[in-house]
Amino acid sequence: MSVELDLAGRVVELVRSAAGPAARTEVMVEHNAEALTRFANSAIHQNVADATTVVRLRLHLDGRSSAGSTTITGPDGLRALVDRTIAAARVSPADPTWPGLTEPTPLHVSAGHPGSGIHSGLDFGFDEATARSDPGERAARVRDFVRAAGGLETAGFCRTVYVSAAFANSAGHAVEGRTAEAAMDGIARVDGSDGVARLASGRLADIDGAVLGARAAAKARAARGPVELPPGRYEVVLEPEAVADLLGNFAFFGFNGKLFNQRQSFAEIGAEQFDPSVTIVDDPLGSRGEPAPGVPFDGEGTPRATLVLVRDGVTKAVTHDRRSAAEAGTESTGHAWDGSRSWGPMATSMRLEAAPAGTESPPAEPSPTAEPGPTAESARPLVEHVERGLLITDFWYTRVLDPKSLVITGLTRNGVWLVEDGEVTSAVSNMRFTQSYPQALGIGMVRGIGAESILLPDRWSGVRFAAPALHLASWNLTGNASG
Amino acid sequence: MxxxxxxxxxxxxxxxxxxxxxxxxxxxxxxxxxxxxxxxxxxxxxxxxxxxxxxxxxxxxxxxxxxxxxxxxxxxxxxxxxxxxxxxxxxxxxxxxxxxxxxxxxxxxxxxxxxxxxxxxxxxxxxxxxxxxxxxxxxxxxxxxxxxxxxxxxxxxxxxxxxxxxxxxxxxxxxxxxxxxxxxxxxxxxxxxxxxxxxxxxxxxxxxxxxxxxxxxxxxxxxxxxTAPLCPAGETALILGGEQLALQIHESVGHAIELDRILGWEAAFAGTSWLDLEKLGSLRYGSDLMNITIDPTIPGALGSFGYDDEGTPAGKRDAVRDGIWVGVLAGRDSAAVAGLDYAGSVRSDGWARLPMVRMTNVGLEPGPHTLDEIIAATDDGVYMETNRSWSIDDRRLNFQFGCEIGYEVKNGKRGRLLRNPTYTGIGPKFWQSMDMLSSETIAWGTPNCGKGQPGQVGHTGHPSAPARFTNVRVGVRG
CATH class of the missing domain: 3.30.2290.10 (PmbA/TldD superfamily)
Incomplete structure (x- = not known):
């Protein structure tokens, strides 16, 4: 039994002794060790690590609910947590929509990673070496990134995260799991132009700083001397970094069960809302040899499983925790987190399915002597089919103008190019857009999907995306560098 | 204890x-x-x-x-x-x-x-x-x-x-x-x-x-x-409520004057700044009405403290005076790199995070008018209040904001309601167009300022009052 599961069980017992057997208790204990080596101006300037255990208690007592948490895990800290959470429940207004506890339920087996965890019977592909990595390993990847950029100014981070978590409730449900994540995200800069390279993995060994640094530098060099284009609607190829932003906003605003219940989401179950080529899945258990990105249960102990949100353009599901599921008359999909009561349950492992093998022409082998260009390998076949449009690397500062239509404004970043007759013809300065995301992927609007999904980290840990490049018929650019 | x-x-x-x-x-x-x-x-x-x-x-x-x-x-x-x-x-x-x-x-x-x-x-x-x-x-x-x-x-x-x-x-x-x-x-x-x-x-x-x-x-x-009509698209006089102007200050001034951004320390994530240290003391940021202070001593404002997280005592400092950029938000190491002699704006959001340059209270000093006077002096424009969306580029120049509510302003009077009001612009051009500023200042608090990796959430304050800006593009939509 892990330290975390032992702690969770002790808190359940403390509540039982203080409030009696009628108290309905759920406890999540999460130990999170995050280390992040950050560089700017081609030097490591911030290098941090912390190891924190948080105990989260949620209870339902005499028809009333409350929650609390602490990082103080000694006997006094746990007792104080229990006492103040019970006291809060006793004076809280009634909670008539309390959804009950998760009954003892086995965790789902990941098809790719059947394992032998202590309690769960699964290890979900956990990589011990990543969990135990040291500052020197992260610094070495930064060094490789900086060197590979060939003298260009560089900035970014290399991160490792280890999480060991356990859940227990008064219904007798107890599960535990652990996970590790590594990520690198960096830019290279020259003459005011930036290029980016980004990658997430369950294994630090998969992160090659030299490969990423060279890619970022190639993009930055190709982005020099940008021209300013007038605002308007453009055909676009979005590289995986930009596509990840679409997935993140779909998770937060579109497939969020709370917003769906409140009719603030565009999602309509069973409706053809996307182009038939679009399939979107939340994939918390990992796939294709990739370790799971998180622990195999959510904040209410519900086992996580693959959830198809959109299949062949038809919206199939939204994400639920127990409360939003009860309101919708369905089952939890395993998407509870400590903020889901307020913000709603959200997918954290979104994947836009790449084009099936064989439907896209394979990327041409780059000539060994050719100057690396601006186009990511997975986007190259899509660019070849663009008559006149933009190749966009990344999006920045995207914010919602209206949650229901999911009209979003934001800017391009880290490289934009004009494409004419299938060829990149010039770099373009960054532009502002104002665009409905679901409309951009609507029926007939998707002209192509890349053949490979790239694993990308969110800029804040705990979320990642698997995204291919996308060729879209129209994107609404509403401003340029002049305003 | x-x-x-x-x-x-x-x-x-x-x-x-x-x-x-x-x-x-x-x-x-x-x-x-x-x-x-x-x-x-x-x-x-x-x-x-x-x-x-x-x-x-x-x-x-x-x-x-x-x-x-x-x-x-x-x-x-x-x-x-x-x-x-x-x-x-x-x-x-x-x-x-x-x-x-x-x-x-x-x-x-x-x-x-x-x-x-x-x-x-x-x-x-x-x-x-x-x-x-x-x-x-x-x-x-x-x-x-x-x-x-x-x-x-x-x-x-x-x-x-x-x-x-x-x-x-x-x-x-x-x-x-x-x-x-x-x-x-x-x-x-x-x-x-x-x-x-x-x-x-x-x-x-x-x-x-x-x-x-x-x-x-x-x-x-x-x-x-x-059922209100959409905010019309075009260029017009824009009057902003104080709460919306507080966020405008936060995004297009506060972040731009963070010294770590100016030095490139946030280049890969939060971004850099359009400001060049060589122009500190001479660059025109806004109109003569624009006076921005960095002041963590304001009683009750959300960015107030006694000492920052490097031990520097709280003190008031000009960031923009009579429209000229004169000061930055700095920490002890970034100030030394920049050749400045002051710090005082470094905080962390908790014990588990590295202290970094953060806004304190970055606010606009009051002007000579009232909101009623500003509206009465406007023949044709739009009044917007209460932020709904915000977005700005990584150099803090190109912004677009949406507000919850707008009103037509015609012949000095507030008219019909307008829905989905938005406006967009380029920071210094926008601030240089500010031609009327109210004295009705409130220190608005922003408890959700994200910055840093690992991410930190900062608490900042922004004293501001309603103001008018000329020839602003409004009504941008998807």
Whole structure:
């Protein structure tokens, strides 16, 4: 039994002794060790690590609910947590929509990673070496990134995260799991132009700083001397970094069960809302040899499983925790987190399915002597089919103008190019857009999907995306560098 | 109970392990938050966090480590670990680092608080949110929501230069908002701003907001917006309410004058700044009406403190004077790199995070007018208030904001309601077009400023008042 599961069980017992057997208790204990080596101006300037255990208690007592948490895990800290959470429940207004506890339920087996965890019977592909990595390993990847950029100014981070978590409730449900994540995200800069390279993995060994640094530098060099284009609607190829932003906003605003219940989401179950080529899945258990990105249960102990949100353009599901599921008359999909009561349950492992093998022409082998260009390998076949449009690397500062239509404004970043007759013809300065995301992927609007999904980290840990490049018929650019 | 001893142990261990400078912060924080929806409490959480973060400078490289354990042994281990991490940073070293003076010494500071927010009975706080959302629901909201947040933070700061500073900062705030589902879109109205108003004050701040009185009006306005005409597209005179202007200041001035961004330290994530240090003291940022101060001494404002997280005493400083850029938000190391002689704007969002350059209270000094006078002086324009969306580029130049509500202004009078008002522009061009500014200043609080990796959430304050800008592009839509 892990330290975390032992702690969770002790808190359940403390509540039982203080409030009696009628108290309905759920406890999540999460130990999170995050280390992040950050560089700017081609030097490591911030290098941090912390190891924190948080105990989260949620209870339902005499028809009333409350929650609390602490990082103080000694006997006094746990007792104080229990006492103040019970006291809060006793004076809280009634909670008539309390959804009950998760009954003892086995965790789902990941098809790719059947394992032998202590309690769960699964290890979900956990990589011990990543969990135990040291500052020197992260610094070495930064060094490789900086060197590979060939003298260009560089900035970014290399991160490792280890999480060991356990859940227990008064219904007798107890599960535990652990996970590790590594990520690198960096830019290279020259003459005011930036290029980016980004990658997430369950294994630090998969992160090659030299490969990423060279890619970022190639993009930055190709982005020099940008021209300013007038605002308007453009055909676009979005590289995986930009596509990840679409997935993140779909998770937060579109497939969020709370917003769906409140009719603030565009999602309509069973409706053809996307182009038939679009399939979107939340994939918390990992796939294709990739370790799971998180622990195999959510904040209410519900086992996580693959959830198809959109299949062949038809919206199939939204994400639920127990409360939003009860309101919708369905089952939890395993998407509870400590903020889901307020913000709603959200997918954290979104994947836009790449084009099936064989439907896209394979990327041409780059000539060994050719100057690396601006186009990511997975986007190259899509660019070849663009008559006149933009190749966009990344999006920045995207914010919602209206949650229901999911009209979003934001800017391009880290490289934009004009494409004419299938060829990149010039770099373009960054532009502002104002665009409905679901409309951009609507029926007939998707002209192509890349053949490979790239694993990308969110800029804040705990979320990642698997995204291919996308060729879209129209994107609404509403401003340029002049305003 | 003091935690100076643990912080001192961490600092000493870092020095023993080779650091030439070290500092440590012990922080103990109690937070409480509640949300309500449609007359029911939706979530209530009471949280406690305690730990120690230690920062070590070895050669020209920093290391930081944090632990939730306040034992002496854990503190010493954390100090050694911070020095070890700093040594690893030397794999890719930067230029030599100096620190500008921070006025070392022993001190104690506490924010003003009339009514301890954690001492107000939960039932009374629950009744307030339940009552406000029920009132908005009864007045026509499809969804009525309200919240409050309370933070009660005690800090003990020790440095190898002799700092011994403890602070007790209490912050709280609340808000209510009503949403109405229209045909294919959602309209929302919020009081007093979206997400609420916050300050370093006690519960008296929440009492003054008077949520119960304003909640029904929010619902009525949201419903009226559903059938209101769209904000027309074009260039016009734009009058902004003080709350929206506070966010405009935050995004297009506050972040732009952060010295770490100017130096490129945030280039890969938050971004850089369009400002060039060589033009400090001569660059025209805005019109003569534009006077921006950096002032963490404002009583009750959300970005106020006695000492920053490097031990620098709070002090007022000009950032823009008569439209000319004259100051930055700086830390001890960034100031030294830039050749400046002041710091004072470094904070972390908790014991587990590295202190970094953050806004304090960055605000606009009052002007000579009132909002009524500004509207009366406008022949043709749009008045917008209450932020709904915000976006700005990584150099803090190209912005687009959406507001919850707009009004046509014709011949000096506020006219019909306009829905989905947005405006866009380029920072200095926009600020140079400010030709009227009100004296009706409020120190708006922003409790959700994201920056840094790992991510940190900062609390900032922005005194501002309604103002008018000329020839602004409005009505941008998808």
């Amino acid at each position: 003091s935690h100076f001893d643990e912080a001192l142990s961490a600092v000493q261990a870092a020095l023993d392990a080779g650091a030439r400078y070290a500092d440590a912060r012990v922080m103990v924080r109690r937070t409480e938050s509640m949300t309500a929806r449609d007359g029911d409490v939706e979530d209530l959480s009471s949280d406690e966090s305690a730990g120690l973060g230690v920062r070590a400078l070895v050669g020209s490289s920093w290391g930081f480590y944090a632990v939730p354990d306040l034992s002496d042994a854990a503190a010493r281990a954390a100090g050694r670990r911070a020095a070890l991490i700093a040594a690893a940073s030397a794999t890719v070293p930067g230029p030599p680092i100096d620190l500008v003076p921070a006025g070392a010494g022993e001190a104690s500071w506490a924010s003003d608080c009339v009514v301890d927010p954690l001492g107000v009975p939960l039932s009374a706080k629950g009744d307030l949110l339940v009552g406000a959302t029920a009132a908005a629901k009864a007045a026509g909201a499809d969804i009525a929501e309200a919240l409050y947040h309370i933070w009660d933070t005690r800090k003990w700061f020790v440095s190898s230069e002799g700092h011994r500073i403890d602070q007790h900062i209490r912050e709280c705030g609340a808000g209510v908002w009503a949403s109405v589902i229209g045909e294919g879109e959602v309209q929302r109205r919020s009081w007093p701003s979206y997400g609420g108003q916050f300050g370093t004050r006690g519960w008296e701040l929440v009492d003054e907001l008077d949520l119960l009185t304003h909640a029904p009006r929010m619902a009525e306005e949201a419903r009226a917006l559903v």
